[in-house]
Amino acid sequence: MQIEIHNLTKLYDQNRGLSPISLTIQKGELIAIVGHNGAGKSTLLKMLANWIIPDNGQVTIDGIDLRNRRAVVRKVGFVPEVPNLFDFFSVEYNLKLFASLFQAPLLRVEEVLTEFNLLPFRNNKIQALSKGLKQRVNIGRALLADPPVVLCDEPTSGLDFEMTNELYRLLNTLHDAGKTILFTSHRPEEIKSLATRILVLHKGNLVFDGPPQEYFQSAVHEKLYAL
Amino acid sequence: MMRNILALVLNDLAVALKNKTFYLVLFIPFFVFMTLKLIDQASVEVSQIKIGFIEDYVYAPQLLNNVKAAEKNLAVTWVESEKEGVHLLKEKTLDGVLLGNKKDPERTTLLVLKRESLQTLAIIEVFSALQNAVEGNPSSWISDIETLHAGGVQRQTLPTWVLMVVLLVGFLVLPAQVAEEKEKKLLLGLLQTPISEVQWLIAKVIMGMVLAMIATLIFHLLGGFAVADYFGYIIFIAAGSFCFSAYGIFLGFLCSNQASARTLGVIFYLPHLLPSALSDFSQQLTAVAPFLPSYQFYEPLKSVLLEDGRIASMPFEMIYLWLVGAFTFYLAYVLMKRRWLM
Incomplete structure (x- = not known):
């Protein structure tokens, strides 16, 4: 690459x-x-x-x-400075939406949730997360398609x-x-x-x-x- | 492609539910329905009445003489045929047309747009007053009233409410939603996936069309309004909501934030709504309104809902709406490709 x-x-x-x-x-x-x-x-x-x-x-x-x-x-996966996620929805919803648009298997969402220690927060709304957690979701989202x-x-x-x-x-x-x-x-x-x-x-x-x-x-x- | 569009549509509908857009769409039909229950009565003064007579018909000399004598209250126009009279009536050049009765020239039929209108009431009042002034005339000059528009006040205002809700989704809901996605960089986030710009735009247009159609459906369910040509009507509502949804998305791309999108939306909403919806009450507005896409949506709506008209007989309006929609869709696509104000 x-x-x-x-x-x-x-x-x-x-x-x-x-x-x-x-x-x-x-x-x-x-x-x-x-x-x-x-x-x-x-x-x-x-x-x-x-x-x-x-x-x-x-x-x-x-x-x-x-x-x-x-x-x-x-x-290319891009992680912007300010997390641009759908605030109203949960961590899992956001990851599933983007996985679906990448046509990635839903199993990939589970992998990302596990890799980024997001399992306890999977049902939390984005707007309720701390900045650090939002950034973790943001990075996880960028890596859903496993870009090099x-x-x-x-x-x-x-x-x-x-x-x-x-x-x-x-x-x-x-x-x-x-x-x-x-x-x-x-x-x-x-x-x-x-x-x-x-x-x-x-x-x-x-x-x-x-x-x-x-x-x-x-x-x-x-x-x-x-x- | 379809899978992506479906995912985006479902997401857009979920967002509409979350940000209370859906509540707006549900609230307006209920609000209108309740309002209509309260406004069935009104009283306003009508000045000079414009009445048409058909040259081919025979009218009682006594009627003609008295009408001529009442020129202060009645402006008489002679038209060549009933067809021309109907045309002028629709244009609001005339308030009513007196159709002669071939069996009995002493009696006539009054043709008006709406039975429950101020104009109709005024015509009846004036003719009754004239008749009362003539001694020894036992029978009523106006023996029957025919209307071009069917239904009561509720039904007669239905085209206005349908127009209002379609424009509301197009000019207020969609620009704000597009601007919000731009402002929060959600759109750029979605463009970090393999979806195409066209897929995103189609999803947005479909969402607008779904919202407008749900609101229209609620109007019909609550009011129990039937339509003669259901298929044509649905296709036409689809054409109108496509036109104004694409228009609204384009407006959203002209703005960098929600506040400006709402402002721009209102700036476009009212000039599209008022001249078209109020064209029923003003000859001047009737002359200006055809230049607006909203009028090309409103007039066929009135024809279908009030005169049992068929959409198939209005190809110009249908094509016009699809073309305006396609053009604004293209403009939105160009701005999106250029990442306009993103």
Whole structure:
């Protein structure tokens, strides 16, 4: 599974967004995309998830053009920053609905409920869950079709320390299972020991692409995150 | 494809039940039914009455002379045939047409849109007053009243209520629901599955049609209103609810949140509802209303429900509604593809 990104661009008003960016992502990488607010982290992930239509550029995921959305969604699971679930309904209902749309067997719902420790909450309405639990359901939903690539936009946003660590453990588990993971964070210190590769975006430009050790010794880190 | 559409429709109906949209659909027919029970009587002044005479018929000279003398209260129009009289009556150019009685020229039949209307009452009052003023005329000039529209007040207002509920689902319920799905990123979440944009749109349109048809069915069940052409009527309600559901979904795509969708919905709802529904009471509105899709829905409804008309004889309105629906469906598809305001 390889992701090829070539000249991917999305510009909003006042030159915000993402300048042309090109990179290749290999199977099994766990990539942290860091940068300040408005750097273009979420824009990049949302374009890969087909949430935002790029202005320019080309992306192929395992040889499939990103514009072929219905094929790509089986390859890519996207976990947005704010869980977008049907609040009125239970955890189980939400998972069953999406499993049905993926034409996945209902057994897969049971697997996800078990894998993500959601069995005790299966009949709880989404609106009654804590943010951490909602995020777990959100990730579980994204993994219903067992996609090889998982994109997480600010997965720890609004979570406390304990929940954040639990979520990072979950990302590690998924990584160990061979999935390619991209996630965004504006707190690089937190992902020091987690990511295998770091992409740094600044004002829509890719200013660093390399391993974590190299990044934390680089001038980019010094410049962007020095107190 | 069908499986996905079915799953989406069931989910949409479940959402409609949860967010109380269903209660709205159930409440309005009950509310209307109860209101109708209370408003069977009214009194309003009618100024000059526009009455038509048929050139082919023979009328009593005494009747004609007195009508001519009462020009302050009666505006007389001579029409070539009964058919033309009916046409002008439907256009509200005339309030009534006097049909001559071939056996007895002294007596006439009054043709009106509705028996229980202010116009009919006023015509009878004026003619009675004229007759009373003429000495030695024992028999009544108007011996019979014929109506174009069947039924009482409840039935006569039924087309308005059906129009109202179909527009309500189209312009108020659906835009808000679409905007909510956009606002909460639920739509984007659904597009993270292999469903197509068209499947999602079809599911939404079906939901709108189901809601509108349930409400219409409740009207008929509560009022016990029968229809001469059931099949045509159902197809026509389907065409109307398709048109306005697709229209409403398109409006929902123009908004980024529920509040703006509701506002936009009301902005479209009232101008579609009022000119069409009130065209019965105003000649000017009758001239303007045909430009609205709602009028092309309302007029055949009136014909079927009040005049035992057949939908098969109204292909223009049927095609018009399907075309407007298809066009707005396409516009919604384009906006959805562009992730408009998502």
